[in-house]
Amino acid sequence: MAFNMDPKKCPMPTQDPSVRNKNFSEVALGYTAEMAVNEAKRCIHCKNKPCVEGCPVGIKIPDFIAQVAEGNFEAAYQIISQDSSLPAVCGRVCPQESQCEGRCTRGIKNEPVGIGRLERFVADWHRENVHTDPAVPAPNGHKVAVIGAGPAGLTAAGDLAKIGYKVTVYEALHVAGGVLMYGIPEFRLPKAIVQQEIDGLKAMGVDFECNMVIGKVLTIDELMGQYGYEAVFIGSGAGLPRFMGIPGESLKGVYSANEFLTRSNLMKAYLPNSKTPIYVGKKVAVVGGGNVAMDAARSALRLGAEQVYIVYRRGMEELPARKEEIEHAEEEGIIFKTLTNPVEIHGDENGFVKAITCIQMELGEPDASGRRRPIEVPGSEFTLEMDTVIMSLGTSPNPLLRATTPGLETNRHGCIVTGGDDGDTSREGVYAGGDAVTGAATVIKAMGAGKAAAKAIDQYIKTKAKG
């Protein structure tokens, strides 16, 4: 097989920026089979496989890429499936530049291999071409409950179901998927794809119970007592939004990013016939620089805003969002006001937002997190006219489970404390992973945690069964 020594990745076809910033259809259109084979040939199959170490779930990357290069797309899918339950999702939303692709040997001198794009191609190809139900494993007679149907819970459920456990996933919202459904917009992750990945789990025998707020309708003690679950995995995420505590935050037109995105994505407020309303003015400021901020800004633009600003207190280099999303946001016309922080929101006579006052920042010495600390420049305040302000400052775990589960240890940030990487908590038989443990992080890290916990739960139950 001839290697493809092109220094650059095969580009991904995308919708034209001036067209796509008015619709919610997927921006990145994905590789054709020819592009995928061509890109796969850029992998030089280096000996130490640093890309695999960079993947939180340890997908056998060179192995699946070798199959893609040969045109064996289903064989490639089967290799990915051994380690990942949601490849169509992860190929789209992982920050590959800081994970697999960040370690790629070819990336040292040139552009790394487009691992995420290839994973996405393989998963999409499988979905469109292979229609056989997954094999339902023989039941092993043990029951596990999973709390939360986000990436961590779905992964734990999938891995446990694959080895014969009867798994029930309890979800508080009316649909499963967690942030994949309410947080990440359609133009980045089509909901039909999320639904198909969930349907795959159902076909394997995983039960989903929606509208079930664990901690309110049932407690963990009840699940492990009268309901007979031998172990519980908590993947309840970090959904509690933070606000800045500045004057004017309760004006009409100030949203948390979670509320704005939940209205738009989960409740489909972006569709013209939606029953759930959303308010978007002509000028929108999104405060924050993560993926959620990019999603909120790009959604606001598509909902008809004329000018959308990202207001971020550090610089462009420090933006924590995925690189591709920042590029897409810039192409679509999002205006970046970096080294800027809001200090007050002003309202009109009807209590709606009319302006924000910001202060200029400069970067000082690195703080505990290793990032340079933003410092206010005295006297540099300025005011921007604005109709809508979306706060995207991060989230923390919901207090509901820790308040209703005696003996479940949490830290001062409200995150569940686990003994090690396998997610065991201070309560026997109770495991946790994803944002509920780490605070807001990434989809793939949550999946990695779900995977590790599933393995630990299997060992725990088997050890106990032996007595």
Add this chain to the structure above:
Amino acid sequence: MYRITQKVELNPTVTKLVIEAPLIAQKAQPGQFIIVRPFEDSERIPLTVAGYDRQTGTVDIIFQIVGGTTMELNSLKAGDCVHDFVGPLGRPTETDGLKKVCVVGGGVGCAIALPVARKLHEQGCVVHSVIGFRSKDLLILEDEFDACSDELRVMTDDGSYGTKGVVTAALEELINAGNQYDEVITIGPLIMMKFVVKTCQKYGIKSVVSMNPIMIDGTGMCGGCRLTVGGKTKFACVDGPDFDGDLVDFDEAMARGAMYRPFEAHAREEACNLLHMEVK
């Protein structure tokens, strides 16, 4: 899907639905609420638990037909199902140690006040109730309140039933008659609760209010229901819905409650057309 076992029209605009939800019926407490979606494409709306039967596994909701979603809900009949029914959410009303309480309900808020009055009555507390309506044909739950109240005052704005006047007039009269309340619990329109709180402040009585801001998820993940209480931001869905009346910023809550008014009027017309109902 959650089956409607019974539908009762309490007055021309207020309906009671009894809904099969055994797990919620097991846990529900007065003061808590549920989130309901009548159909698959409906909005999520919060409605307070108006009653529950742990034996039959049913939960009662009482709602006023005010807009698109409550019209959708009212289009359902006994035997039909609501698509989603989530709860019990929020904190129960705190009733421990209360010896003498005045419960003040306004309009459809009386449906929420009733289980609280009942619980207080069952625990041996002296319960005085003041319920207020715009007019006689909007009166609901008078007999039910009578059964759990040591004293009941019914008020109507136009005097068509009970005593003419607002609830605060009756409350003041009861206080002036020498009744010493541990606290006053009030549930109704924001403007009514604001004035009940003011009346209580005048006499140095503690007041508890049940807030009803706009909600989406009802589980603490969006902050759409945030209120300023004692200068701090609180989420009504997880920290409330009950709060100390003295600490609530009512003006802010009233402004935020009106945020989607133009959209709501539009939705109401749409729903009317959809259901072929005449608007008068």
